[in-house]
Amino acid sequence: MTEFRYEDLLPIGADETPYRLLTTEGVRTADGPGGRKFLEVEPHVLQELARTALHDISHYLRPAHLQQLRNILDDEEASPNDKFVALDLLKNANIAAGGILPMCQDTGTAIVMGKRGQHVLTEGPDEKALSKGIYDAYTQLNLRYSQLAPLTTWEEKQTGNNLPAQVEIYSDTEEGHENQYKFLFMAKGGGSANKSFLYQETKAILNENAMLKFLDEKLRSLGTAACPPYHLAIVIGGTSAEFAMKTAKYASAKYLDTLPTEGAITGRGFRDIELEEKVHQLTRDFGIGAQFGGKYFCHDVRVVRLPRHGASLPVAIAVSCSADRQLLAKITADGVFIEQLETDPARFMPDESHPAVAAHDEDTDGVTGTGGSSVVKIDLNRPMDDILAELTKHPVKTRLSLSGPLVVARDIAHAKIKERLDAGEEMPQYMKDHPVYYAGPAKTPDGMASGSFGPTTAGRMDSYVDQFQAAGGSKVMLAKGNRSGQVTAACEAHGGFYLGSIGGPAARLALDCIKKVEVLEYEELGMEAVWRIEVEDFPAFIVVDDKGEDFFAATMKPTFTGIPVRAGK
Numbered sequence: 001m002t003e004f005r006y007e008d009l010l011p012i013g014a015d016e017t018p019y020r021l022l023t024t025e026g027v028r029t030a031d032g033p034g035g036r037k038f039l040e041v042e043p044h045v046l047q048e049l050a051r052t053a054l055h056d057i058s059h060y061l062r063p064a065h066l067q068q069l070r071n072i073l074d075d076e077e078a079s080p081n082d083k084f085v086a087l088d089l090l091k092n093a094n095i096a097a098g099g100i101l102p103m104c105q106d107t108g109t110a111i112v113m114g115k116r117g118q119h120v121l122t123e124g125p126d127e128k129a130l131s132k133g134i135y136d137a138y139t140q141l142n143l144r145y146s147q148l149a150p151l152t153t154w155e156e157k158q159t160g161n162n163l164p165a166q167v168e169i170y171s172d173t174e175e176g177h178e179n180q181y182k183f184l185f186m187a188k189g190g191g192s193a194n195k196s197f198l199y200q201e202t203k204a205i206l207n208e209n210a211m212l213k214f215l216d217e218k219l220r221s222l223g224t225a226a227c228p229p230y231h232l233a234i235v236i237g238g239t240s241a242e243f244a245m246k247t248a249k250y251a252s253a254k255y256l257d258t259l260p261t262e263g264a265i266t267g268r269g270f271r272d273i274e275l276e277e278k279v280h281q282l283t284r285d286f287g288i289g290a291q292f293g294g295k296y297f298c299h300d301v302r303v304v305r306l307p308r309h310g311a312s313l314p315v316a317i318a319v320s321c322s323a324d325r326q327l328l329a330k331i332t333a334d335g336v337f338i339e340q341l342e343t344d345p346a347r348f349m350p351d352e353s354h355p356a357v358a359a360h361d362e363d364t365d366g367v368t369g370t371g372g373s374s375v376v377k378i379d380l381n382r383p384m385d386d387i388l389a390e391l392t393k394h395p396v397k398t399r400l401s402l403s404g405p406l407v408v409a410r411d412i413a414h415a416k417i418k419e420r421l422d423a424g425e426e427m428p429q430y431m432k433d434h435p436v437y438y439a440g441p442a443k444t445p446d447g448m449a450s451g452s453f454g455p456t457t458a459g460r461m462d463s464y465v466d467q468f469q470a471a472g473g474s475k476v477m478l479a480k481g482n483r484s485g486q487v488t489a490a491c492e493a494h495g496g497f498y499l500g501s502i503g504g505p506a507a508r509l510a511l512d513c514i515k516k517v518e519v520l521e522y523e524e525l526g527m528e529a530v531w532r533i534e535v536e537d538f539p540a541f542i543v544v545d546d547k548g549e550d551f552f553a554a555t556m557k558p559t560f561t562g563i564p565v566r567a568g569k
Contacts (some may be wrong), residue, residue: 001561002265005265005266006266007264007266007268007269007478008174008305009243009267009269009307010247010250010256010259010268010269011228011259011260011268011269012255012258012259013258013259013260014258015258015328015330017184017328017339018339018340019328019329019330019337019338019339019340019429020337020338020339020340021098021335021336021337022048022049022052022107022329022335022336022337022338023045023048023335023336023369024334024335024336025045025046025173025342026042026044026336026373027039027040027041027042027045027331027332027333027335027336028040029179029333030121031095031322036119036178037119037178037179037200037333038119038120038121038179038455039117039119039120039121039179039180039181039331039332039333040121040122040182041120041121041122041331042122042123043122043123043124043128043129044129045133045336046126046129046130046133047065047124047129047130047136048120048133048336049130049183049329049331049336049338050110050112050129050130050131050132050133050134050136050185050229051133051134051136051140052338053183053185053327053329053338054110054133054134054137054138054141054143054185055099055137055141055188056327056338056339056341057186057187057325057327057341057444058096058102058103058107058137058141058143058187058325059096059097059098059099059102059103059186059313060096060097060255060341060342060343060345061093061103061324061325061341061342061345062324062327062339062341062342063256063341063342064260065231065299065324066090066093066342066345066453067230067348068088068229068231068299068300069086069089069090069093069348070086070348070349070350071352072086072229072290072296073086073087073090073354073356075384076120077295078294078295078296079289079293079294079296080294081289081290081291081293081294082289082290082293082294082296083356084292084502085229085290085291085292085296085502085504086229086290086296086356087350087357087505088323088502088505088508088539089502089504089505090345090348090349091349091505091508092504092505092506092507092508093345094345094346094349095412095507095508095511096366096507097342097343097344097345099429100142100445100448101268101442101445101450101451101452101506101507101510101511102141102142102143102144102442102452102507103325103447103504103506103507104189104227104322104323104451104452104454104504104506104507105144105439105440105442105451105453105454105506105510106144106146106189106190106191106323106440106454106456106506107138107143107144107146107186107187107189107422108146108186108187108188108189108190108323108325109146109147109162109165109166109187109188109189109190109454110134110137110138110162110164110165110166110185110186110187110422111165111166111167111185111186111187111188112130112134112165112166112167112168112183112184112185112186113168113170113183113184113186113250114126114130114168114169114170114181114182114183114184114325115169115170115172115177115181115182115183116158116169116170116171116172116181117172117177117178117179117180117181118171118172118173119178119179119394120178120179120180120181120331122322124168127167127169128166128208130162130165130167131163131164131165131167131428134162134163134165135161135163135364137164138161138162138163139161141412141443142442142443142444142445142450142451142452143162143442143443143528144162144440144441144442144443144451144527145158145159145160145161145527146158146162146190146440146527147159147161147162147163147164150487152481153294153417158525158526158528160526162241176502178515179329179556180330180332180335181329181330181332182328182330183328183329183330184250184253184255184326184327184328185326185327185329186249186253186325186326187323187325188325189321189323189325190456190457191225191226191227191295191321191456191457191480191481191503192226192227192319192320192321192475194225194226194317194457195222195223195225195226195317195318195319196248196249196316196317196319197316197317197318198241198244198245198314198315198316199218199314199315199316200241200312200313200314200315201214201313201314201315202313203313204451205221205313205315206313208275208278209562210257211236211275212278212279212282213558213560213562214315214559215234215282216282216558216559216560217558218317219232219279219282219283219286219317219544220286220288220555220556220557220558221302221556222317222319223288223459223481223482223552223556224288224291224292224461224480224481224482224500224552225457225458225480225481225482225503226319226321226457226481226501226503227291227321227322227323227480227503227504228288228289228290228291228296228297228298228319228321228322228503229290229296229297229298229322230297230298230299230319230320230321231251231252231253231254231298231300231302231319231324231403232279232283232298232300232301232302232317232318232319232321233248233249233250233251233252233301233302233303233304233316233317233318233319233320234248234251234279234301234302234304234315234316234317235247235251235303235304235305235306235314235316235317236301236303236304236305236306236313236315237246237305237306237307237308237309237313237314238306238308238314238316239306239307239308239309241314241316242314243306244306244316245314245316245318247269247304247306247316248316248317248318249303249318250359251302251304251318252302252318252319252320253320253326254326255326255471256269256271256302256304257271257302259271259304261273263305267307268307269304269305269306269307270304270305271302271303271304271305272303272304272305274301275303276300276303277301278302279303280298280300280301282560283297283298283301284296284297284298285559286555287554287555288468288552288555290542291480291500291502291503292397292551293397293555303426321503321504322503323504324422326398327339327341328506332451349369349523365391370421372427375399375400375401376390376394376398376399376400376401377400377401377403378390378391378400378401378402378404378405379403379404379407380402380403380406380434380535381403381404381405382404383433384432384433384434384475384476387435387474387476388476388495388496388497388546391476391497391542391545391546392495392545392546392547392564394542395542395545395549396542396543396544396545396549396550396551397541397542397551398484398542399539399540399541400499400539400540400541400542401537401538401539401540402478402499402535402537402538402539402540403432403535403536403537403538404534405532405533405534405535406434406435406436406437406478406532406533406534406535406538407430407431407434407435407436407437407520407530407531407532408436408437408438408439408440408441408530408531408532408533409431409437409438409530409531409541410438410439410440410456410460410528411460411461411528412522412528413521413522413524413525413528413529413530414461414468417464417468417473418464418465418467418468421467421468421471425471426471427468427471427473428473428521428530430520430521430530430532431468431472431473431474432472432473432475434532435475435476435477435478435499436473436474436476436477436478437455437462437477437478437479437501437533438455438456438457438458438460438477438479438518439453439456439479440456440528441453441510441517441527441531442506442527444517448510448511449510449514449515449516449517450510450514450516450517451510451535452506452507452510452558453506453509453510453514453533454480454501454502454503454504454505454506454509455478455479455480455501455502455503456479456480457479457480457481458477458479458480458481458482458483458487458498458500459481459482459483459484461479462483462484462486462487463486465469465477465486465487465490465491465496466486466489466490466493466494469490469491469493469494469496470494474496475494475495475496475497476496476497477496477497477498477499478498478499478500478501478540479498479500479501480501480502480503481500482502482543482550482552482556483498483543483550483552485550487544488544488549488550488553489534489548491544491545491548492546492548493561494546496546497542497544497545497546498543499539499540499541499542499543500535500540500541500542500543500545500551501538501539501541501550502539509538512536512537513535513536513539514533514534514535514538515533515534515535515536516533516534517531517532517533518531518532518533519531519532520532538557
């Protein structure tokens with residue numbers, strides 16, 4: 001029998017986060033029995049902390065993330081498409097930092113993880129005070145309400161304030177933590193949340209060759225719908241499936257960066273730095289890049305190894321997207337502190353002489369690598385047949401500049417239109433006359449034409465395409481991410497096109513490209529309504545054409561066969 005040993009499953013190291021003081025109000029110490037000190041925290045402190053955290057992560061990014069975007073621009077090996085996306089994301093960060101337009105239209109599910117020291121005293125449910133702060137942020141700022149309350153198993157209604165949030169408070173009994181309350185705040189959009197995966201595997205993949213072959217297939221399937229470049233997290237093992245998944249989420253937020261880098265007989269989790277680099281190189285070789293080809297599918301990779309039951313091997317994968325929205329916070333006897341995010345992202349922008357800026361602004365096909373022709377301007381004011389006749393002249397990967405009217409419709413609107421078709425009704429004329437943009441806007445600030453209004457994940461609408469195109473609608477679709485083979489087949493059969501938009505720069509699109517927004521139908525659905533918008537110089541790429549070509553098809557095929565072994569080994 002072995003001796004008793006205990007070590008935390010996720011032994012996080014020293015906290016070197018740069019914090020700023022939020023307030024000292026509502027926090028005080030009190031003497032307790034046995035000479036112990038207690039930290040008293042008033043409910044309004046938690047409320048204000050949550051409100052501020054959700055404001056900050058909606059508008060600001062960590063400096064390290066912004067530096068990674070700048071590194072793409074300075075990397076001679078980065079593809080023109082990598083640089084095009086990176087520069088657009090930096091421009092978007094600068095607009096969002098103005099505090100008016102959030103960086104992404106999907107302002108996410110609010111997630112709070114707290115670790116409360118055993119000598120911290122509060123009044124009432126902490127979850128309630130934190131939720132009130134989240135409510136304040138979403139109702140007072142230009143954020144989007146995305147949460148749906150189930151009224152029955154099949155019926156649901158938008159809550160109108162983005163609650164409920166996911167709030168989880170844990171007891172922290174570690175010595176030295178008695179009088180501190182620490183938090184991780186996240187805003188998790190649907191696109192990146194949907195790219196969280198759990199695989200129940202066996203010991204057969206617990207060798208480097210098998211694991212990399214497994215990841216070659218699974219990581220390609222992430223596609224681009226969640227707005228790369230990604231912060232990718234992989235967890236191998238876990239005392240349960242849910243613990244593996246939660247660990248992957250924390251790792252994608254850099255929360256576990258200070259884990260040990262080697263294992264121990266206690267079973268503690270650790271980071272495998274060597275495997276991280278090998279997986280990162282694997283993703284560079286995919287050719288997917290930052291959405292439209294290149295090497296920057298991922299900014300970085302985290303691999304965490306956890307203990308496991310001998311009969312179970314969960315493997316969890318999660319990503320944080322280009323809206324890398326999380327921060328740390330803490331309450332101590334000295335006050336309330338919140339992670340200092342970057343409020344001046346302009347310092348990461350290249351000057352006008354930078355080659356990436358020149359390539360971005362020249363409007364040449366050097367940006368897309370499709371043969372040297374200029375960016376194709378598409379006038380959406382023309383009849384649909386004329387738009388299709390123009391698009392069919394150009395191959396996949398061609399960069400476009402769209403100007404004119406678009407119809408905006410996403411999940412619920414598509415479901416309602418399908419119900420009409422199934423009942424024998426006609427396809428709405430607006431779906432026949434205009435391209436359809438899959439998106440849902442954030443709130444419109446006073447004096448502006450639009451709130452943040454970037455594309456949503458195209459794949460969620462894949463099942464509708466064949467029926468809609470057969471009925472004369474959805475002949476040109478605009479959204480983000482790769483699509484299934486059924487969409488390619490439908491476009492070939494019905495003469496349709498899928499255009500890819502850059503996922504991420506929702507604030508820039510709102511400020512620079514969207515000139516008018518009005519509701520067409522289903523106003524009661526809020527952001528899920530059918531809208532009509534006017535756009536000007538809206539950037540897009542031909543991803544799927546009417547000839548059965550799909551830009552992403554080649555990048556989805558696994559190519560890893562094994563790790564070369566030297567002769568004689």
